[in-house]
Amino acid sequence: MKKFLLLSCLLISLLGILVPGQINAAAPAKADPRKPEPVVIYQVTVDGKVTKTVTNMPLIHRASMSPSGRFVYGERIGYGKTDRTIPYLYDMQTKKMTQLSGYGKWSPKQDALYIRENGGIVKLNLPDGKKTVLVPAAAQYPVLDFSVSPDEQYMVFTRMDMLSSNSKASGHLILQHLPTLKMKKNDQYEWPSGTEEEMYYWVPTSKKLFYKTQTAIKELDLPTGLKYDHQMTAFPSYSNDMKYRYMRTTTEEYMLDLQTGKKVNLKDSVFTESYLDKIVWSPSGSQMAVEQHSRTSNSQDSYMYIQSCKQVTKCGYSFGSPDKGMPGYYHLSDNHRIIGWAKDGKSYYVADLASIHYSAFPPEKLGPSNNVIELR
Numbered sequence: 001m002k003k004f005l006l007l008s009c010l011l012i013s014l015l016g017i018l019v020p021g022q023i024n025a026a027a028p029a030k031a032d033p034r035k036p037e038p039v040v041i042y043q044v045t046v047d048g049k050v051t052k053t054v055t056n057m058p059l060i061h062r063a064s065m066s067p068s069g070r071f072v073y074g075e076r077i078g079y080g081k082t083d084r085t086i087p088y089l090y091d092m093q094t095k096k097m098t099q100l101s102g103y104g105k106w107s108p109k110q111d112a113l114y115i116r117e118n119g120g121i122v123k124l125n126l127p128d129g130k131k132t133v134l135v136p137a138a139a140q141y142p143v144l145d146f147s148v149s150p151d152e153q154y155m156v157f158t159r160m161d162m163l164s165s166n167s168k169a170s171g172h173l174i175l176q177h178l179p180t181l182k183m184k185k186n187d188q189y190e191w192p193s194g195t196e197e198e199m200y201y202w203v204p205t206s207k208k209l210f211y212k213t214q215t216a217i218k219e220l221d222l223p224t225g226l227k228y229d230h231q232m233t234a235f236p237s238y239s240n241d242m243k244y245r246y247m248r249t250t251t252e253e254y255m256l257d258l259q260t261g262k263k264v265n266l267k268d269s270v271f272t273e274s275y276l277d278k279i280v281w282s283p284s285g286s287q288m289a290v291e292q293h294s295r296t297s298n299s300q301d302s303y304m305y306i307q308s309c310k311q312v313t314k315c316g317y318s319f320g321s322p323d324k325g326m327p328g329y330y331h332l333s334d335n336h337r338i339i340g341w342a343k344d345g346k347s348y349y350v351a352d353l354a355s356i357h358y359s360a361f362p363p364e365k366l367g368p369s370n371n372v373i374e375l376r
Helices: none
Strands: 006-009 038-045 050-058 062-065 071-076 086-091 096-099 103-106 112-117 120-125 131-135 143-148 154-160 171-177 182-189 200-202 208-212 217-221 227-230 244-248 253-257 263-265 275-281 288-296 302-311 314-317 336-341 347-352 372-375
Touching: 038 071, 050 071, 050 086, 050 096, 062 103, 071 103, 086 103, 103 143, 112 143, 120 143, 143 200, 154 208, 182 217, 244 275, 275 336, 288 336, 302 336
Parallel strands: 006 372, 062 336
Antiparallel strands: 038 050, 038 347, 062 071, 071 086, 086 096, 103 112, 112 120, 120 131, 143 154, 154 171, 171 182, 200 208, 208 217, 217 227, 244 253, 253 263, 275 288, 288 302, 302 314, 336 347
16 A cells, blocks of 8 residues: 555653543643544445444544544644644543553454553553553653454564664564564564554464565564565455455556455555545454545646445445546545444444645644644
């Protein structure tokens, strides 16, 4: 998938796990003029039926849904140059939003958040709020990012050796066996200079891990411990039943049928400039929800469509349809995102989030190419 357009500065925040009210961060550099519009969440069935919910989550730029559909994890990008991105937890039942201590990712199977806190990692069970320390904090050896395997037996994370004089080996890839909390270092590499939306990708079997370095995408085979370098520019994407693998090159876009070896062409017949920007596979089978990049609308934004696919070749549009002349939405300005599937695989969630277009931020918050620079 393509690079995420928001560059992050990896700063470790010293916060408690659930903190009501304001976090102990520096005062905003300037007043935030952005409208506190609430997040709207749509639940979309595979048949195209849409249910709309207006939340009490104002001004959220990223979101993800818990496996049960009860909780939403969200992030608000700070407005001023020195304002941090703030993480939140929202309860769809009680309609309460709580500020969190660090940046989180959902458990693949249960309503629990894995949170990067104080340079370590904790697990927050919901709704009781019980916290478990998985990776102890270490000021000179902070965790930069992490990912939990689909079977939730392993967690991979990268720690930065702050005392190392060799930047090309200062990132340490560590694999933790979650039932025992035992850890093993599997690689040393240079942490990529630009932050991607995802730094790791687990194959659905949980037996292979792909991860990004400064120079390549690498693969770790868990059963053997062997590592491989790949020259691919994006992670692979497998259906959860391991029937299909999504492939995109400069000239082709297709699903590879892993059972027959045949290619299923995905090139759009309406737009010549189109590709699947993001695929979110159903928990079982090979249904998928996708964010389709349709064509460049101007130099700073692009048109997008949401597709529902019962099969890889049978897709429909729930929010606008290019073949019927219905408009899509702007990728950055409108910021509509697929935020997860329901556990039963019969529906998925789309969030209408706050704009991440450069025009929504002051000039001092932007990089040379008008990318938004975050403090995390």
